[in-house]
Amino acid sequence: MINWWLTLSQTTDQVKERLVKYLRRDETNLRKTVLKMFLKGDIYTTNDIYNNLVQHGFDVNYRGVSAMVGLMNTRLGILRIDVTREHNHYSLKDDFKDIVKGVLDNF
Numbered sequence: 680m681i682n683w684w685l686t687l688s689q690t691t692d693q694v695k696e697r698l699v700k701y702l703r704r705d706e707t708n709l710r711k712t713v714l715k716m717f718l719k720g721d722i723y724t725t726n727d728i729y730n731n732l733v734q735h736g737f738d739v740n741y742r743g744v745s746a747m748v749g750l751m752n753t754r755l756g757i758l759r760i761d762v763t764r765e766h767n768h769y770s771l772k773d774d775f776k777d778i779v780k781g782v783l784d785n786f
Contacts, residue, residue, distance in 0.1 A: 691778060694755065694756070694757065694775060694778050695778055695781075695782055697754065697755050698755060698757075698778070698779065698782040699782060699786075701751075701754065701755060702714075702782065702783075702786050707737065709732065709737055709739070709747075710747070710751070711783060711786060712731075712732065712735055712737070713728060713732070713747070713748070713751070714771075714779055714783060715783060716728065716731055717758070717769070717770065717771035717779070718771065718776065718779060718780055718783070720770070720771070720776075721770065722761070722768045722769065722770045723768065723769050723770070724766045724767065724768055724769070725741065725744055725745045725748060725766065725767065725769075726741070726766065728744050728748060728769070729741050729744040732744060748769055752769070757771060757772055757775040757778075757779060758770065758771060758772065759771070759772050
């Protein structure tokens with residue numbers, strides 16, 4: 680039981696550390712905006728994310744948004760991807776919602 684708790688605690692700390700580093704390089708708040716979008720708990724396609732960013736005034740292109748979400752998934756490991764449909768559908772994994780919210784609240 681203790682080993683499980685240590686592993687969970689270490690994972691939480693690692694995710695927090697990666698999120699902080701990821702957001703420190705976010706000069707335009709683009710990444711922060713996408714993470715806040717995911718905190719709403721909805722499921723999004725790349726097109727949904729792209730349209731939301733354009734509505735918020737960001738100068739982005741579709742391919743760039745697709746690459747950013749893909750990297751967000753591989754580097755942070757906090758997204759769930761459903762690839763069974765015509766387009767990939769992304770959502771924030773439930774286990775990481777509190778961690779992401781806590782990091783964003785301090786940024």
